[in-house]
Amino acid sequence: xxxxxxxxxxxxxxxxxxxxxLFKLVASWILxxxxxxxxxxxxxxxxxxxxxxxxxNVQCMMNLIMPLKDKSxxxxxxxxxxxxxxxxxxFAGLNNVGTVHFARFVIVGDNICMFSVYDGDFTNYxxxxxATIGSVFNAxxxxxxxxxxxxxxxxxxxxxxxxxxxxxxxxxxxxxxDFLRDQEALNGDRAVSPVNDDxxxxxxxxxxxxxxxxxxxxxxxxxxxxGFSVAQVRxxxxxxx
Amino acid sequence: xxxMFDLAELQGNxxxxxxxxxxxxxxxxxxxxxxxxxRWLASSVSGRGDGVxxxxxxxxxxxKPDTCFNIGLTYEGLRALGTPSASLEMFPNEFVEGxxxxxxxxxxxxxxxxxxxxxxxxxxxxxxxxxxxxxEKVEQxxxxxxxxxxxxxxxTLLGTREGYNFPGDFVHFGYRDNITQPRFxxxxxxxxxxxxxxxxxxxxxxxxxxxxLEGLTWRVPLPAExxxxxxxxxxxxxxxxxxxFEEYLDRAASDLLxxxxxxxxxxxxxxxxxxxxLSRRAALREIVAANLCGRWRDGTPLALSADAPDPKxxxxxxxxxxxxxxxxxHGAHIRRCNPRGGQIVQRIxxxxxxxxxxxxxxxxxxxxxxRDRDEPEPERGLLGNFIGASLGAQFEAMSCDWLNLxxxxxxxxxxxxxxxxxxxxxxxxxxxxxxxxxxxxLRGLPRFVLTRGGAxxxxxxxxxxxxxxxx
Numbered sequence: 153x154x155x156x157x158x159x160x161x162x163x164x165x166x167x168x169x170x171x172x173x174l175f176k177l178v179a180s181w182i183l184x185x186x187x188x189x190x191x192x193x194x195x196x197x198x199x200x201x202x203x204x205x206x207x208x209n210v211q212c213m214m215n216l217i218m219p220l221k222d223k224s225x226x227x228x229x230x231x232x233x234x235x236x237x238x239x240x241x242x243f244a245g246l247n248n249v250g251t252v253h254f255a256r257f258v259i260v261g262d263n264i265c266m267f268s269v270y271d272g273d274f275t276n277y278x279x280x281x282x283a284t285i286g287s288v289f290n291a292x293x294x295x296x297x298x299x300x301x302x303x304x305x306x307x308x309x310x311x312x313x314x315x316x317x318x319x320x321x322x323x324x325x326x327x328x329x330d331f332l333r334d335q336e337a338l339n340g341d342r343a344v345s346p347v348n349d350d351x352x353x354x355x356x357x358x359x360x361x362x363x364x365x366x367x368x369x370x371x372x373x374x375x376x377x378x379g380f381s382v383a384q385v386r387x388x389x390x391x392x393x
Numbered sequence: 394x395x396x397m398f399d400l401a402e403l404q405g406n407x408x409x410x411x412x413x414x415x416x417x418x419x420x421x422x423x424x425x426x427x428x429x430x431x432r433w434l435a436s437s438v439s440g441r442g443d444g445v446x447x448x449x450x451x452x453x454x455x456x457k458p459d460t461c462f463n464i465g466l467t468y469e470g471l472r473a474l475g476t477p478s479a480s481l482e483m484f485p486n487e488f489v490e491g492x493x494x495x496x497x498x499x500x501x502x503x504x505x506x507x508x509x510x511x512x513x514x515x516x517x518x519x520x521x522x523x524x525x526x527x528x529e530k531v532e533q534x535x536x537x538x539x540x541x542x543x544x545x546x547x548x549t550l551l552g553t554r555e556g557y558n559f560p561g562d563f564v565h566f567g568y569r570d571n572i573t574q575p576r577f578x579x580x581x582x583x584x585x586x587x588x589x590x591x592x593x594x595x596x597x598x599x600x601x602x603x604x605x606l607e608g609l610t611w612r613v614p615l616p617a618e619x620x621x622x623x624x625x626x627x628x629x630x631x632x633x634x635x636x637x638f639e640e641y642l643d644r645a646a647s648d649l650l651x652x653x654x655x656x657x658x659x660x661x662x663x664x665x666x667x668x669x670x671l672s673r674r675a676a677l678r679e680i681v682a683a684n685l686c687g688r689w690r691d692g693t694p695l696a697l698s699a700d701a702p703d704p705k706x707x708x709x710x711x712x713x714x715x716x717x718x719x720x721x722x723h724g725a726h727i728r729r730c731n732p733r734g735g736q737i738v739q740r741i742x743x744x745x746x747x748x749x750x751x752x753x754x755x756x757x758x759x760x761x762x763x764r765d766r767d768e769p770e771p772e773r774g775l776l777g778n779f780i781g782a783s784l785g786a787q788f789e790a791m792s793c794d795w796l797n798l799x800x801x802x803x804x805x806x807x808x809x810x811x812x813x814x815x816x817x818x819x820x821x822x823x824x825x826x827x828x829x830x831x832x833x834x835l836r837g838l839p840r841f842v843l844t845r846g847g848a849x850x851x852x853x854x855x856x857x858x859x860x861x862x863x864x
Contacts, residue, residue, distance in 0.1 A: 204497050210798075279609075306610070309610070379807070387804075
C-alpha cells in the first residue's frame, strides 16, 4: 500500500522532470554546455592522489588509456600484434621493475589500454619501466596518438612520464569532500581556503568534471590484501622477490 | 682528481667538499632588479677579484682559494632573470614545482610541512638564488657577504643560515661524518679511492652525460650552454632533536636489558668490545645507535664489523652483496639511502639513486651535562645539500620509496627510516637483528629530524652563468 504523501502536483512534476526525455535533452545539449562555458573546469590529473600513508602507497592503480592513431579494425589488430610480439619482453621487464602486482593490456573501442597495479611512486615506476623495457614499449607507443613526440622514450624520460601521467585516468576519490579538494587543488594559488565544500553543488561539479574527464576510475577499488607490497606477498609465498 | 674534461666549467662545490673551510653561510636571495641581477651574475664569472665574489670552480689551479663562493638558482629565480620560456619549459617538473609542492614525496608532513617553515622559507616563490660562502673564519664570511650584497639593486637578502663543521668530523647525533661520496668515471682514480661500489657515471651528477640507468639520459635544458654540465641541488634545513635521540637510546637500552634475548645481542662480558669502560646499558645504547645508522659512531660500517667498532676497518670499501640482516639491518639509515649492490626489489635501481651530499651542522653541539630541562634546547641540525642530475630519479626516488616507505626490501616495507624518517611513535618500528636470524623489534621511534626549510636549486655551469648574465 503506497505511503500517503502531502506533495502537491507541482512537487511531483518537478521531481519527475529529470526523468523526462525533453528535460534530459535540454540538460545535455544546452544546460551542461552553458554551465561549462560559465564555469570552465580543467581536466583533473590521473593517478592516485598523493598520500604519505604507507597503505596508500602500495597497490596503486594505473589505468592508461592510449587512443590509437588508426581507428579501424586494422589499427586495433596492429595494436594487438604489437603487444603479442613483445609480450614476453614486456612481462620480463615488468618482473624486473619489481614493484608491479598485475599488468594487462586491453583494447577498448579505439584505445589500447594498460591497466596495472604497482607499489610506490608513479614516476619511479614509469622510469624503471622505461629503463627496463623502454626500447620494446616504443613499438606500442608509436601506434598511439601523440606517441611520436615521446619516442624513443629512453631519450625522452621526463616527457614520456608526463605523457603517461596525462593518459592515466583520474581516480575519483571515495569521498565527496576529497573530490572537491582535487578540484580546488587545480586552482593552485587561486584555491579557496578552506576548501570550498558546498556539497549542494556536488552533482553539478561532478557533471562538469565528467565532461572534462570523460573516462575516470571510480574510487580506490577493492583489495583482497590491502597494505602489502608485491615483494611482501612474494616473500610470504616463497616465490622469490 | 684526474679529470678528463674541464673542471673549470663546473662549480667547485659539486665535486669538492671544501673540507678545510669549516664555516659555511647560505645567503637566501631575491632578484630585486632583473638587469642588475644579470650584471651581478656576469661579474661573478668575470675573473675580476675586486667586486662581486668570483664563483669557485672545480679547477683551483696551483693556489687554493681563501674562500669559496657558489650559487644555485630556483625555477623562480631563472624566471626572474628572464630566462627564455622555451628553456624554462625544458626543466624537469619537480624543479619547476619546487620543493614545497613535493612535500608528500619528501615526508615533509605534520611539523615538517612547508606551512610550518620559518622565514624566509615561508615564501618559497621569493627565493630566487641561494649563494653559499665557505671560509676558514667568520670574518671572511662577512667580507664575502658584504661584497656579494654591495649592489643592492641586484639582489635582496631574505635571510641567512650559517653552519660550522665541528672539529673531529662528527655531526649532531654523534656519528663520524665526511666519510664517503660517489666517485665518478672520468674524474676519480680508482686506485686512489678504493670503493667496492662501481664508479658512478658522470650523468649521476651532471646533465648531458650517461646515467647509471643504461640507455637513459635526462633532458638537458637548451641552449646547451645553459643546461650542459649543470646539476640540481635539494637544499634542506634539517633540525635534529639530539636530546630526543639520546633519550630514545636510553629507553631502548633499558627495554633491551629486560628482553629475554638480550644476550644474543650482546654477550655478557663483551661490553668492553663496544667501548672502554662501558656499562652493559651504555654498550646496548651504542649497539642500538649503530644499528639505526648502519655504522658505529666512529664510522665503522656494520657490514664489515657487526660486533664492535673496528678502527682498522675501511670506512668506504664495502658492499651489501650477501650481507644478511644479521650483519647490517636492511632498515639501517645508510643502507636504506644507498643499498649499494645488495638485493633490492627494484632490481635495476642499484646504484642509480646516489647523490653527492654536502652538509654542515648548525647550532651548538649537544652537551648532556649542560642540558637544562626547564629550558628549550637551542635549535641545531644540518644544512644539507643533496646534489644529483635528476632530483626526481635520485633525491625524490630515494626519499619517497626508500626512506619513507621501505619499498626496497619486503622486511622493512611499511617502516620509515629510523633516523631521518617521518616517524610517528604510535606506529614506528625498527628490527634489531640477532645472530640466530630472529629480530628484536624496537617501537616508539619519534621523529628525530624535522624539515625547517629548503629549496630545489639548479647549479649552473660557468657557461650557464655567463649565458644568464648576458641575457
